[in-house]
């Protein structure tokens with residue numbers, strides 16, 4: 001992604017021609033004419049910098065493109081977010097391999113008994129540091145982890161491991177076309193980077209949302225997990241990046257359940273296969289397009305830029321042929337309710353139980369058609385568990401709502417307030433309607 005492509009249309013004089021733009025825009029790379037209907041001209045523009053593009057168009061062409069471009073843009077933000085997530089994926093792969101080989105690393109329990117590891121804190125530090133370098137230390141980020149446990153005197157060894165992991169990862173920054181810190185970050189700088197990501201520190205209507213490791217349980221069990229970064233503006237995700245370090249470009253290994261650990265250890269010892277071990281998905285709001293990149297190999301000389309492939313949701317709309325995903329843990333979503341619902345709509349395939357937002361990735365990539373999550377009454381879904389996945393599915397052609405058919409509301413702080421019963425993501429509107437109808441039909445007789 002050394003440059004960014006954006007599409008838009010604008011009203012111009014009927015005599016305006018493609019060459020008028022080409023002649024004046026050498027600095028922009030290419031602008032190609034896509035359609036001319038009445039007095040509207042469609043463009044696809046490739047540019048390396050949002051600012052160049054906007055100012056050049058204004059100056060030379062006298063077109064009012066500024067607001068158009070900015071609302072369709074997020075070009076620079078996406079570029080940085082994708083690179084930060086790639087770095088985070090490699091960090092997590094290294095930590096997970098260490099966990100699996102049972103050498104050193106620690107898994108801790110939070111107050112709600114959920115796990116947290118050095119990968120969760122380290123990724124949060126990395127992403128926070130990269131975004132702060134790009135946008136200043138006032139950048140607004142809301143993320144899952146805090147530094148309470150890490151700052152205790154008894155956690156000195158843990159903090160040391162996090163600082164070491166962060167610095168190892170930042171040393172790799174130039175491979176991703178990013179500038180590293182020059183000298184290693186000390187513990188204070190790492191703690192600062194982590195604690196900067198708080199709801200209290202999120203100013204204004206535009207902020208980043210980060211789940212440094214989603215599906216930490218899957219991560220510590222040597223299975224699927226994701227790194228999820230999104231940008232929210234005016235209550236809606238406008239950019240989403242999902243790093244899936246154990247979800248290769250090829251889909252086969254996704255459905256390999258019961259024994260993922262063995263697959264992983266084989267992959268890490270095999271150079272040819274490990275080159276296709278993970279993927280990073282991303283999208284910007286409004287373009288109707290989403291992409292996927294292979295993860296760079298940890299040890300190789302392969303450097304940025306990385307090639308991307310466009311992804312699209314599945315075209316299957318017949319429940320009998322569809323596959324549905326759901327959380328692995330019964331405690332996180334009712335398996336009995338979805339089993340009844342699956343039966344009622346004629347879903348025949350076994351549910352694909354996968355940890356983390358990899359479920360959203362599976363729908364966006366066309367590897368499954370339906371994702372359902374019905375948490376127990378009283379549980380409030382967090383924005384970082386959904387923002388990136390929702391946008392990527394929508395831009396890849398899918399539909400995501402609550403069980404009442406309403407869009408998820410990212411405008412009320414840390415939680416998805418007002419969520420009706422559960423979350424339903426589908427490859428298309430027809431399947432979505434079917435599932436929503438079935439939830440209504442079976443809800444009252446359920447014990448949820």
Ligand SMILES: Nc1ncnc2c1ncn2[C@@H]1O[C@H](COP(=O)(O)OS(=O)(=O)O)[C@@H](OP(=O)(O)O)[C@H]1O
Pocket residue numbers: 114144211213214215216217218326327328329330331332333354355356357375376379382385
């Ligand atoms: N009780 C309860 N109900 C519903 N959801 C909960 C619950 N507790 C936690 N969480 C959140 O679920 C996130 C993991 O979701 P998954 O879909 O990966 O679930 S599962 O691990 O496959 O069962 C997980 O995200 P991470 O903490 O990032 O792993 C939690 O935010």
Ligand SMILES: [Mg+2]
Pocket residue numbers: 114115144216
């Ligand atoms: Mg967690």
Ligand SMILES: [Mg+2]
Pocket residue numbers: 211213214215384385
């Ligand atoms: Mg999560």
Ligand SMILES: [Mg+2]
Pocket residue numbers: 120144211212213214215216
């Ligand atoms: Mg998490």
